[in-house]
Amino acid sequence: MRRHLLALLPILTLLSACTYADYDLVSTSSISPRFQDKDPQNFGERTPHHHAIHGIDVSKWNGDVDWPQVRKSGVSFVFIKATEGKDRIDSRFNDYWQGARAAGLAYAPYHFYYFCSTADEQADWFIANVPKSAVHLPPVLDVEWNNESKTCRFRPSALTVQAEMKRFMDRLEAYYGKRPIIYTSVDFHRDNLVGQFNDHHYWVRSVAKHPTEIYTDRRWAFWQYTSTGVIPGIKGDTDINVFAGSAKNWKNWVEAVSKPQQVARN
Known part of the structure; x- marks a missing residue:
């Protein structure tokens, strides 16, 4: 019997290092934003600018x-849209990931999920269009309600959502390691x-408040602010976006997850 070992080292390293308590211990003195923002929000004392990795x-x-x-400019990583549903690929994907790699940035592709296609159809499409060399950091599954979609606004039950997500992510993990x-x-x-x-790991969107205020009890690794x-x-x-941990956490995590996952025999 063959099975993939879970990537426990990077998970445990990140989760043990990036707790809410750790963040709250960071100095709350004024920190100038690293990047300009056309519509800056007031996040209070726990701002994204306390984080070292953007x-x-x-x-x-x-x-x-x-x-x-x-x-x-100070950017450390980039998530790049690769595919959507079962039949769409972002026209700039190949240019973007190769450009990011050449510049020395950490990079990962993401897939925008549609609940009008099956998990296997979408996993097949992603795998067919995203080479393993384009998956430096782990691939991302982007799941949102498609309120503005012209082709698919279907909202299945939570149990169906969870089952489809698991199937899709299991397929990607088995292929990319x-x-x-x-x-x-x-x-x-x-x-x-x-x-x-x-x-x-979770990457959460929260553009008006700190994630801990709206994602109750959710430990996050990346915050889109x-x-x-x-x-x-x-x-x-x-x-x-920001990474939840310190610069040292980031370096250790990238080194761990950028290596192919080992396979063991039972």
Whole structure:
């Protein structure tokens, strides 16, 4: 019997190092934002600017990107849209991940999920279009309610959502050897993910309040705190994110997850 060993080292390293208590112990003195924001929010004392590691997420709508300039500005990582549903690929995906890699940035592809296609159809599509070399950090599953979609606004039950997510993520983990990260929004998390998938890293959207105020009891690894950021090397508004841990945590985690997961025989 063959099975994939869980990536326990990076998970335990991150979860033990990035607790809410650790964050609250950080000095709350005034810290200047690393990047400009066209619509800055008041997060109180627990601002994203206390975090050492910042990153961005991009899709074709970000246009041409000067990746060396992006890295020089202080960006450490980038999540790049790869696929959507069972039949769409972002037209800039290949250019973006190769540019990010050449610039020395940590990078990962993400898939935007549609509940009008099966988990296997979408996993097949992702695997067919995302080479293993494009998966430096673990791949990301982006799950949100598609309120504005012209083709799929279907909202299955929470149990169905969880079953489909598990199937999709299990397929990706088996193929790429890395446990997927889950990206989600406040309403989708509330409806489907409270208390679920606690052995996965979460990337949460929270653009008006600190995540601990709206994702109750959810330990997060990445926080998307604005969609109106200004990043040198990118024209127009850009999503900006922070990593929950310290610079040392980040270095150790990237070293661990960027290696292929080991396979053991029983």
